[in-house]
Amino acid sequence: MADKSKKIKVLDKPEKPAQGIQASFYLRYATSAKSTFALDIDINMPGQGITAIFGESGSGKTSLLRCIAGLEKNASGRLNVNGECWQETSIFVPTHKRSIGYVFQEASLFDHLTAMGNLHYAIKRNHQAVNLKLLNQVISVMGINNILAQFPQQLSGGEKQRVAIARALLSQPKLLLMDEPLASLDTARKLEILPYLERLRSLFNIPILYVSHAVDEIVRLADHIVIMRQGKVITQGGITELFSRTDLPLGVSNEVGAILECNVVEKDKQWHLMRVTFDGGELWLPNVENVQDNTQRIRILASDVSLTLSPHTDSSILNVLSGMIVEITNDEDPAMSLVRLRVGGNYLLARLTLKSLQKLDLAMGKSIWIQIKSAAIVR
Numbered sequence: 001m002a003d004k005s006k007k008i009k010v011l012d013k014p015e016k017p018a019q020g021i022q023a024s025f026y027l028r029y030a031t032s033a034k035s036t037f038a039l040d041i042d043i044n045m046p047g048q049g050i051t052a053i054f055g056e057s058g059s060g061k062t063s064l065l066r067c068i069a070g071l072e073k074n075a076s077g078r079l080n081v082n083g084e085c086w087q088e089t090s091i092f093v094p095t096h097k098r099s100i101g102y103v104f105q106e107a108s109l110f111d112h113l114t115a116m117g118n119l120h121y122a123i124k125r126n127h128q129a130v131n132l133k134l135l136n137q138v139i140s141v142m143g144i145n146n147i148l149a150q151f152p153q154q155l156s157g158g159e160k161q162r163v164a165i166a167r168a169l170l171s172q173p174k175l176l177l178m179d180e181p182l183a184s185l186d187t188a189r190k191l192e193i194l195p196y197l198e199r200l201r202s203l204f205n206i207p208i209l210y211v212s213h214a215v216d217e218i219v220r221l222a223d224h225i226v227i228m229r230q231g232k233v234i235t236q237g238g239i240t241e242l243f244s245r246t247d248l249p250l251g252v253s254n255e256v257g258a259i260l261e262c263n264v265v266e267k268d269k270q271w272h273l274m275r276v277t278f279d280g281g282e283l284w285l286p287n288v289e290n291v292q293d294n295t296q297r298i299r300i301l302a303s304d305v306s307l308t309l310s311p312h313t314d315s316s317i318l319n320v321l322s323g324m325i326v327e328i329t330n331d332e333d334p335a336m337s338l339v340r341l342r343v344g345g346n347y348l349l350a351r352l353t354l355k356s357l358q359k360l361d362l363a364m365g366k367s368i369w370i371q372i373k374s375a376a377i378v379r
Contacts (some may be wrong), residue, residue, distance in 0.1 A: 002317060003362075016378055020047040020082065021081050021082070021175070021207060022044050022078070022080040023043055023044075023052075023067070023068060024042040024077040025039055025075045025076070025077035027072055029074070039059075040229050041233050043068060043226060043233050043236060045209070045224065045226065046223070048206075049207065049223035049224060050200075051225070052212060053226050054212060054227050055227060059229050059230060061179075061368075062180075062211060062234075064211075065211055065300065066169075066181055068100075068177065069102060070093065070094055070331070076242055081174060082174065084174070092122040097203060098191035100175045101175075102176075102177045102179070104164075104166055104170065107157075108164065111279045112151075114150060114263040115144060115149070115152075116149065118167050119135065119163070122171045123171075126172060135170065137203075138166045141166075141199050142169075145162055147159055147163070150376075158185055158190075158193045165179075169200075169361065173298065174207075175208075176200075176208045177209050177211075178208060178209065181210075182194075182214070183212075183214075185277055192312060197221055198220060198221060210222065217379070218239070219299045222239050222271065224236065227248070243259045244348070247342075256338065256351065257302050258300055258348060259300075260298050260299075261278065262276035262296045264294050264295070264296055267283075268287070273287055274286075274288075276296055276298070278346060280321065280323070281321045281322070283316045283374070284319060285377040286374060286375065298379055299378040300377055300378070302350055303351045305342045305351070305354065305372055307362070308359060308368070308369045308371060318373075319372040319373070321348075322367070322369060323341040323348065324342050324366065324367050325341060325345070325364050326341065326364060328340075335353055337352055337353070342371065350359075
């Protein structure tokens with residue numbers, strides 16, 4: 001007779017696969033007859049949102065994306081994407097079996113197909129039935145409904161790139177790679193396409209790796225940033241955190257500045273301004289008529305911030321904040337200094353002459369008033 005008192009062993013539940021993108025690669029190749037380049041990275045990146053891969057030309061940004069896409073078969077290492085192993089010591093998932101979408105500098109559309117034909121090619125290649133809901137959503141988000149019947153040669157550069165992004169999304173990838181997708185566009189076309197890329201971040205739950213060396217693009221789009229130099233990752237972190245650091249100024253000295261995530265609380269139709277709040281105060285900035293979101297990401301350049309010892313009401317400057325100096329460092333220019341300011345739970349940067357620093361007797365821990373021109377705030 002069976003022993004009914006015998007307990008059934010309960011197996012431990014398997015551990016949940018690690019989320020995020022874990023990438024470790026080593027790749028060396030010749031760049032000329034006498035020199036070589038080595039990519040040597042080991043990083044963990046978020047499994048959602050837009051992660052910018054930033055660095056100067058030749059820092060290894062595109063090489064990293066090619067390794068992730070499986071296009072560099074000589075690269076050793078490992079790659080896990082939200083719990084799926086694509087590369088390990090004895091594992092190498094070929095490119096065509098990796099669930100990725102890839103958008104290059106050039107749109108690379110099929111010239112013999114209309115815009116809609118290019119979209120249907122992506123669906124057919126994915127070996128799935130047409131998902132009309134997804135198709136209509138992608139067409140709407142990328143704003144291409146009125147150009148679907150046109151051929152690539154009839155489209156502008158910005159329109160071609162929007163179709164290319166839509167095509168990548170319709171393959172339903174688990175990871176979207178974008179290699180300087182705006183680099184070949186002029187300023188007007190860039191400004192045309194940036195709002196569509198911003199919508200990707202909020203509407204599609206797909207991690208995006210976005211390669212660029214353009215600070216203005218990264219500020220508009222990225223949630224997280226990885227900074228590369230000479231084939232290595234020198235640091236990474238949240239976009240607002242890194243842009244407010246003084247030891248790692250991004251871009252040339254006149255582009256150093258901080259980023260704030262703000263809430264829109266008022267739109268003044270009389271003066272065409274909007275009032276936004278953040279953890280530290282409020283700001284007035286020029287209104288943009290087609291802005292519908294209640295949140296705004298703004299950038300304040302260090303060169304557009306001035307400091308005073310007392311608040312001034314007899315000035316044309318509308319934005320005056322109270323803050324404290326937490327750091328003073330040397331600037332690239334020997335005549336200048338970079339001052340880091342804490343404003344509530346956020347940080348700003350101010351670029352001042354050494355003469356002004358001495359004149360106001362500025363030092364760490366000193367309370368200060370911060371002035372910012374509305375017209376200078378960048379979105």
